[in-house]
Amino acid sequence: MPLDTSLLGLPGFRIVRWEGIETVRIWVCYEGPVECPHCQGQKLRLKDTRERVLRHASMGLRPCMLILKTHKYRCEGCQRYFNQRFPGIGAWRRSTEPYRRQIFVQHQEGISQKTLATRERLGSATVSRWYQDLLDRKLRERQNDPCPRILGIDEHFFSRKDGYATTFCDLGKRKIFDVTLGRSEKALHPYLNQLVGKDQVRVVCMDLSTTYRAIAREHFPKALIVTDRFHVIRLVNQRFLEVWGQLDPTGRSHRGLLSLMRRLPKNLKPQQEARLREYLKSHPAIEAVYAFWQKLGRLLRIKHRTARQCRRLIPIFLSYLQELRSSGFAPLRQLGETLESWKEEIVRMWRFTKNNGITEGFHTKMEMISRRAFGFRNFQNYRLRVRVLCGS
Numbered sequence: 001m002p003l004d005t006s007l008l009g010l011p012g013f014r015i016v017r018w019e020g021i022e023t024v025r026i027w028v029c030y031e032g033p034v035e036c037p038h039c040q041g042q043k044l045r046l047k048d049t050r051e052r053v054l055r056h057a058s059m060g061l062r063p064c065m066l067i068l069k070t071h072k073y074r075c076e077g078c079q080r081y082f083n084q085r086f087p088g089i090g091a092w093r094r095s096t097e098p099y100r101r102q103i104f105v106q107h108q109e110g111i112s113q114k115t116l117a118t119r120e121r122l123g124s125a126t127v128s129r130w131y132q133d134l135l136d137r138k139l140r141e142r143q144n145d146p147c148p149r150i151l152g153i154d155e156h157f158f159s160r161k162d163g164y165a166t167t168f169c170d171l172g173k174r175k176i177f178d179v180t181l182g183r184s185e186k187a188l189h190p191y192l193n194q195l196v197g198k199d200q201v202r203v204v205c206m207d208l209s210t211t212y213r214a215i216a217r218e219h220f221p222k223a224l225i226v227t228d229r230f231h232v233i234r235l236v237n238q239r240f241l242e243v244w245g246q247l248d249p250t251g252r253s254h255r256g257l258l259s260l261m262r263r264l265p266k267n268l269k270p271q272q273e274a275r276l277r278e279y280l281k282s283h284p285a286i287e288a289v290y291a292f293w294q295k296l297g298r299l300l301r302i303k304h305r306t307a308r309q310c311r312r313l314i315p316i317f318l319s320y321l322q323e324l325r326s327s328g329f330a331p332l333r334q335l336g337e338t339l340e341s342w343k344e345e346i347v348r349m350w351r352f353t354k355n356n357g358i359t360e361g362f363h364t365k366m367e368m369i370s371r372r373a374f375g376f377r378n379f380q381n382y383r384l385r386v387r388v389l390c391g392s
């Protein structure tokens, strides 16, 4: 690559001279081919020459200006006049693409619109317009992405005015596929109807939401629905903690004990384990419930199994369900009913490893995007930003 090209970040330009300490001024001329933009003709007559001054990407902390010699031509082929065009510089623009990209990156990395505008002597509307332009362009590049093979569906809160939004996550490639407003069947219908390549979806991962299950069955007929391990285990834990609260309200409200009960036994230090064992020994009813809770949890955390291994596990799971549904505690009976209605989707978890933990992580990132913009009023602006920043 010629030195001039790599210095400027623009192809085909030659540096004539430069000067400046505060602001760097670079005189350049273009040495690439020129052709008529109307008919691609190469037979041209030179009519006029002038200088164009362009803002260019900074050299370190110093602002940089390009002074570019540009020509006006007449095409001998089609007799039309035109001003010379250059790669990396838009028609009529007073700044180069590398400079616009610089502003985009700086704004994205957290420098506020106002700070950038003052520092770069731009209008603050210009900063936001350039930012939006580049976002739009990046989005257009991946406009027709087909549906992912492994899709995660989850909801997240958007705003008090518009309520909840639904996230569609590409769990295989670990990126956001799309976000759309609403979480009910009615709200999601128009969006899902226009989606292309729905047949390609093989697995849909979701929390225990019957709405999402109905949607997935209708719109992704070829996909297997799998529950999300994180949500299933969270539900199990909630119900068991309720039972504990019924059996021993004082113990349940003790924060130290609560932390011991919620932890996986293998993560307990010997001292903590001894303390928990002591507590359980003095409450035999809770001990029995705790043992069952851990047994169920271990079963639900299984992954990477072959179909044959799963077949051996299914009777165990069914017997646990039976035990839950005939339990003397209302929260456990309720849990039994829920798990019963999701048993196929839960059993599939053993075969898969992908789960909505990825989506949950993106929700944190999306919250940061929203907070950095001091909240979004317009959902489409939010969607654009989420798709570009979390989607590649």
Ligand SMILES: [Zn+2]
Residues within 6 Å of the ligand: 036, 037, 038, 039, 040, 041, 075, 076, 077, 078, 079, 080
């Ligand atoms: Zn022409």
